[in-house]
Amino acid sequence: MKLSKTEEQVMQYLWKLEKAFMKDILTEFPQPKPATTTVATLLKRMIDKGFVNYNLYGKSREYYPLIKKTDYFSKHVNGLIKNFFNNSASQFASFFTSETNLSVTELEELRKLIDSQIKEQKK
Amino acid sequence: MKLSKTEEQVMQYLWKLEKAFMKDILTEFPQPKPATTTVATLLKRMIDKGFVNYNLYGKSREYYPLIKKTDYFSKHVNGLIKNFFNNSASQFASFFTSETNLSVTELEELRKLIDSQIKEQKK
DNA sequence: AAAAAACCTCTACACTTGTAGAATAAAATT
């Protein structure tokens, strides 16, 4: 099961806030804010899909994500990789470095990261 | 305008084949193949969306993509980056290296690529 | 030429998504 674009947006807020009441979520939305009922519908759907749950405090619900952002995201990226690069992450990586416009600084940072990854894995 | 998941699949075949008659596209699909009419519908929608066009050879159409895979893909990835990493490609990159499981060899390859990118940009 | 296969458009239909009003209940404010 997958979240739709807008549901993903709500998810982002939940990941950011960790726990949130309806009100908090609405606060996060930029103008023009959607109707409360819209967000309520989304949350309900997300609960149905198993991505969100809530705790009851008295009678108000404090919503929280059931999946970690990184987990959700890896699945996402892996789907992308599978879809576009015949499942080759390295092919994707090479595409990525050449096609997104990272600055030299960012590239150097990235190289540093890769180096530490390599060291990590060689252990 | 965006392609749906299945349309993307057809697009993949078109990118691979470069040009293709209906028959060629159907051949690409793994079992169980969709009905011809299904693919026809998809192609029509893709034409409407402006992603595909065709040449007439006698009375049969040879379909071809109007957008390059890399172009389509960068848009895609950039959307992803915007969505998940507040528009920071480097943040995405760092996530990417740590969360996808690239082997040491692949990482080293990637580092090589980055190095040449850096050189490229410093010119 | 007759039959079979291929292909295109139209139509259809169920499911998902974006969006929100109506109705209701509960909570907060005056």
Added chain:
DNA sequence: AATTTTATTCTACAAGTGTAGAGGTTTTTT
């Protein structure tokens, strides 16, 4: 306590998607 605000569920509806049949035309095969 009365009013206003907030939250929740139901209902709704248009647009998009996955899937394919019916009908018509063309091309290929027998």
